[in-house]
Amino acid sequence: MMKLFEHEAKDIFRNFGMPTPPGGVARTPEEAKKRAEEIGKPVVVKAQVLTGKRGKAGGVKFADTPKEAAKVAKQILTMRINDLPVEAVLVEEKLDIAQEIYAGITIDRNERKYVVIGSSAGGMSIEELAAEQPEKIIKRYVEPFLGFQPFEAREMAIAMGFNGKDISKLASFFLKLWKIVEAYDVELTEINPLILTKDGRFLAADARLNIDDNALYRHKDLIEKLKREPVEQNERERRASEEGMAYVELDGDIACICNGAGLTMATLDAVALHGGRASTFLDLGGGADAERVEKGIEIALMYPKVKAILINIMGGITRCDEVAKGIVAARKEKGIDVPMVIRMVGTNEEEGQKILNEAGIPFLSTMEEAASKVVELVKEVS
Amino acid sequence: MAVLVDKDTRVIIQGITGSQGTFHSAAMKEYGTRVVAGVTPGKGGTEVNGVPVYDSVKEARDAHDATASVIFVPAPFAGDAALEAIAANLNPVVIITEHVPVRDEMRVIHAAAAKGTTIIGPNTPGIITPGARQKLGIMPGHVFADGPVALMSRSGTLTYEIAAGMTNAGIGITTAIGLGGDPCVGLTTVEAVRLFEKDPVTKAMVIVGEIGGDAEERAAAYIKEYVDIPVVGFIAGRTAPPGKRMGHVGAIISGSSGTAAAKIKALNDAGVPVAEKPSDVARLLKEML
Secondary structure, rough: OOOHHHHHHHHHHHOOOOOOOOOEEOOOHHHHHHHHHHHHHHHHHHHHOOOOOOOOOOOEEOOHHHHHHHHHHHHHHHEEEOEEEOOOOEEEEOOOOOOOEEEEEEEEEOOEEEEEEEEOOOOOOOOHHOOOOOOHHEEEEOOOOOOOHHHHHHHHHOOOOOOOOOHHHHHHHHHHHHHHHHOOOOEEEEEEEEEEEEOOOOEOOOEEEOOHHHHHHHHHHHHHOOOOOOOOOOOOHHHHOOOOEEEEEEOOOOEEEEEOHHHHHHHHHHHOOOOOOOEEEEEEOOOOOOOHHHHHHHHHHHOOOEEEEEEEEOOOOOOOHHHHHHHHHHHHHOOOOOOOEEEEOOOHHHHHHHHHOOOOOOOEHHHHHHHHHHHHHHHHHO | OOOOOOOOOOEEEEEEOHHHHHHHHHHHHHHHOOEEEEEEEOOOOOOEEEEEOOOHHHHHHHHHOOEEEEEEOOOOHHHHHHHHHHHHOOOOEEEEEOOOOOHHHHHHHHHHHHHOEEEEOOOOOEEEEHOOEEEEEOOOOHHHEEEEEEEEEEOOHHHHHHHHHHHHOOOOOOEEEOOOOOOOOOHHHHHHHHHOOOOOOOEEEEEEEOOOOOOOOOOOHHHHOOOOOOOOEEEOOOOOOOOOOOOOOOOOOOOOOOOOHHHHHHHOOOOEEEEOOOOHHHHHHHOOO
């Protein structure tokens, strides 16, 4: 899921005619001061990070003067929120709040439809709201071939307790969100809070916009404009994704290299069942050849937490002889200085086992034996 | 008997001239699948592995009385290919392709629902009925033996692992369905349970689930109410951390929802034992059959 920063999402919101508070991005305290001067009123300074709960972490602060804006910007720009550095802040006019509202659209995986969600009780997360005041959540499933209709948006506004001119004003936010969802293959978008000011204006005070990774090829212009990589990754994650391997780092010390996501998850679970802890989820994907296996091992070994490797292959379109060649090559080229346990069955099993035998590399034939063995070996080395 | 695929199923392969389509159409034929035609727009009149290729699904269907389709078309074009198969009244339509945009998936699923077409996948190994020697997909046929147990799963190789364990224990399969690893799929777990429940030769079911969503919980609620035959479960991702996509786009714990613990509890509450290890599935089946 490609997540957009608040200021990036707001640029899109504005392009679709949605009102947002006046303001701009700052990357230094001086810039923040300048933005506050341009606004000419008390401001809010907000950390631009791709994580929730930034308010609770101290990433949102108010300032009455430009000088004060520079001061709080300096504090926020040196913070890390959920281990992410804050590289920019958004300086915006501080609003005179009459009401905080929630508006969002996401995908319901059971209905397999978009669902538009609204609530007159914004400000807190939708999960918290669902737990505390479920009766205040208004939902509308979008008919796939009709799209979200203006009357539905008005009905939502009415159900949320609005009347008079506010109905159409609020409805227009839902309709614009829907247009953005359609335009950008959005998986999740939220305005939380959507502010109703004391002088009767509705403004998108926050903005969340996540785009379907699988649809990014349709939005190259947007990615280019944002001038950044779609996803933040470390070196190992970047290399794995370049190779088209699914790679997730965990807190344990056993790297699990398997073929297929379900099998890899089950292998992690098997390690835990035997008292060990996995460091790495690495799914080679289907039909991995020797070179790919070698690369997978290489990437796994780059993670300093790894104390042992468990390779678990259920051969189908993946051939065991190729896997064996990859393992032998990885050991020869790079050297594998941690214990390694191999379980390999299925297509060309015998050829693969012969290659491992000749290289003096032991292998096992069941997942359980392999998981138990690797846990034992880790205990010996640590 | 079996579900969705039997000895009369006549299959076309969409995207047969691509490397995946070429490789797997040969593997399917070798297994016994009645692959009657292939489709690649612009390659009509050619042949792949002795299978005639057409420019459109309609032409292929009309020339060979095809009944079902397997799609290997690259992700950007997979949605369009599926809509073409639905329009031509093929059923089921199996979408092997991974990384299909979710918006395209939703359109395909609802277009299919309007016509009564069953979509399997996307991001699935496919469907296999060993008794009819028919596989519509990429699974290694030899690990699946004919028998009385239905198998439905959200993953690929893990299914082979469990099927191989069952085969070694002498337990065969009526039909095995890969439901797909994406958040939005056509045939859901509960719909698959419903199909198997009506199948007279299916005497037990295996549900292989994983973290993410609540497909297993919904299936459990249905089983509790309506299913009398034995059901065994396995859930992958007991130790997966929240907020991380574990290989499949759909395999993610969001907040407190989609955990393995919740799924295991729901299944247990419905009287479904959940195996701790893949190899326990066959053991539990033996006890219950």
